[in-house]
Amino acid sequence: VNNYTSQKSIGYDAKLSLLSIGERRIAVPQKEVVNVLLLQDAVPAKPPAVGQFEYHETIFPVYAFTAQFELLASTTSSQHYAILIVGDSGVRFSLCCDNVESLSVTTDMDWDRVPDCMRLTASPLESFLYYDNQLIIMTDAQSLWRWIEHAGKQHGA
Amino acid sequence: MARSKAWMLTSHGGFSFAVGELAMVEYSIEAEIFPVPLTPKHCPAVAYWRRRFVPIINYGKLFDPQVNDDIRQIGVLAYQTQPHTPLQHVAIALDHSPRSIIVDDEQACELPMVFAYRYPDLAISSFAFDDKTIPILDIGYLCSAAFVTRQSSKKTQGRSGPGH
Secondary structure (H helix, E strand, O other): OOHHHOOOOOOOOOEEEEEEEOOEEEEEEHHHEEEEEEHHHOEOOOOOOOEEEEEOOEEEEEEOEOOOOOEOOOOOOOOOEEEEEEOOOOOEEEEEEOEEEEEEOOOOOEEEEOOHHHOOOOOOOOEEEEEOOEEEEEOOHHHHHHHHHHHHHHOOO | OOEEEEEEEEEOOOOEEEEEHHHEEEEEOOOEEEEOOOOOOOOOEEEEEOOEEEEEEOHHHHOOOOOOOOOOEEEEEEEOOOOOOOOEEEEEEEOOOOEEEEEEHHHEEOOOHHHHHOOOOOEEEEEEEOOEEEEEEOHHHHOOHHHHHHHHHHHHHOOOOOOO
């Protein structure tokens, strides 16, 4: 359960990690991000992962997306970082990004659940947040993992 | 003979439809529009409107896949999924400003075949206007998960039936 998906009227103070992938900005709960590492330190792994990290004796496969959430076979030239993500259900993986920053969501920010008419099977999109005159796509570890598995199958993995 | 006020809208791509008088909330040519990935083809973006995000339906794409997503004008519509529930809002990509019309019962006519074959339940009824058949849309159904599911399953099965 994500704090930021509760009703707007309740109010909350969620901390998010805000990732940039090309022009896309994606937010995940900061509590699910265990570390940020330099992508260059990843070691090779089996596709569709573009590499992997060993962190605290656990393997984190690394995945790379385009700004359209298409799974990439290799990283782009602008992707320098990898965030290590652990979900409530225990899923562990890493996601490439161009940049990471921290964002505190406050009650004066505008966000909305993704409406039914925009939801496709396995889509990781959970909510939209308006910040800095931009659309931020809010998601979480479990939703991202579901999408990686779905996209991985389409990828032929 | 009953007469009702309605709004006639021309979608992006040039497909006409009507909604009830009270459904039309705002016509905007300067909304902040953001494309969204991983969405159904007919719902490719959101508008940031009155401090909330509303989905934008590119209605023309339901009938012509070649209709582009270069959306500049929107009409924001209000609808209810059930009586006595809060209003929901959706934007429809438009090519022209909405036109206020009066429709009477004698103008009622059969729905275009495409609705029967491809989009049953999408139109409540239709009427003849300026030598055209104008469907009156069920906006709640257009915005529902059931409509998305139906489109997805049809895509899997392959399209059939006549065109628009």
